[in-house]
Amino acid sequence: MKKDLGVLTAVFPMPVLMIATYGDDGKVDVMNAAWGQICDYDKIIISLSETHKTVANIRLNKAFTVAMADKDHIREADYFGLVSGNDTADKFERSGYTAVKSERVNAPIIEEFPVVMECELFEIIETESIFGVVGKIVNVKAEESILDESGKVDVKKADLVMFDQFRHGYYTIGEKTAQAFSVGLELSKKKE
Numbered sequence: 001m002k003k004d005l006g007v008l009t010a011v012f013p014m015p016v017l018m019i020a021t022y023g024d025d026g027k028v029d030v031m032n033a034a035w036g037q038i039c040d041y042d043k044i045i046i047s048l049s050e051t052h053k054t055v056a057n058i059r060l061n062k063a064f065t066v067a068m069a070d071k072d073h074i075r076e077a078d079y080f081g082l083v084s085g086n087d088t089a090d091k092f093e094r095s096g097y098t099a100v101k102s103e104r105v106n107a108p109i110i111e112e113f114p115v116v117m118e119c120e121l122f123e124i125i126e127t128e129s130i131f132g133v134v135g136k137i138v139n140v141k142a143e144e145s146i147l148d149e150s151g152k153v154d155v156k157k158a159d160l161v162m163f164d165q166f167r168h169g170y171y172t173i174g175e176k177t178a179q180a181f182s183v184g185l186e187l188s189k190k191k192e
Contacts, residue, residue, distance in 0.1 A: 013162030016069040016077055016170065019046060020099065020108045021057035023085070028092040028099045028108045029053055032081025034163040036066070043122055045132045053085035058133055062121040063105035066135065067113035071159040071172050076112070078170070104138050114143045114158050 014034040021029050031054045035047035044066055048055055058064050069077035076095045085091050092099070099108035104118045119135030146158040161170045 009165045012164055012166065013171070014165055016074075016161045016163050017046065018067040018069055018077060018080060018110060018113055019048075019054050020065045020067065020110055021054050021063075022061055022106065022108060023053065023057050024060055027089075028110075029057055029085040030080045030092055030095075030097075030108075030110060031085065032069070032077055034081075034165070039134065042137050043134055044117060044119065044137060045125075045134045047130065047132050050126075050131050051086070055131075055133065058121055059124075061106045063102075063107040064119050064121070064133075064135060065102060065105070065107045065109050065116050066119060067110050067116040068158070069161045070114050071161055073112050074161055074170050077161070109141065114146050115153060115160070116141050 015036060017033045017036045019031050019033050023029050031052060033046050033048060033054075036044060039045040046066070054064070076097060079095060080091075083091050083094075088094070098111045100111060101107075102109050102118045105120055107118065109116050109118070117135070117137045118139045118141070119137055122134040122136040125132040125134060142153050142158075146154055148154040148157075155173050156176075159172055161172055163169075164171055
């Protein structure tokens with residue numbers, strides 16, 4: 001029997017996304033955002049609070065990058081979510097990480113994270129209950145060490161991290177359960 005838990009942010013897993021931008025002073029800013037997802041084949045939406053420094057930077061530069069955090073870099077990823085760029089001017093420098101300018105958009109790529117999407121600002125959605133930044137993905141980069149034989153990202157090699165909103169923990173991806181767009185086909189062949 002199920003027990004009522006009340007209103008919760010009950011979607012699991014959530015990605016651990018590092019949103020990187022340049023400030024008006026040219027400094028790198030990075031924030032940890034768990035509320036993001038693909039919303040079209042070439043677009044990603046990040047639900048943010050309009051007060052984030054990241055939002056001001058995105059409005060200014062019309063660009064940002066989205067990296068996926070991995071197990072080896074979770075301490076710094078968590079730090080990027082705990083500390084506000086509005087309050088800590090040297091937030092990125094304190095991490096000890098390195099950034100390079102994207103060749104495709106006016107935003108930094110954080111070298112330590114294994115997978116990054118380079119995005120142009122597509123639109124900002126503002127309603128009474130939603131503030132979302134939609135980015136058009138113009139390129140995805142990944143470390144060669146996490147690619148499989150066919151050149152695709154191997155999520156096990158990447159050791160990507162997900163966020164558990166129920167108990168506020170970070171977890172790595174487990175074993176593959178089934179092949180998507182395949183395992184359910186046998187049910188479509190059942191006779192009524």
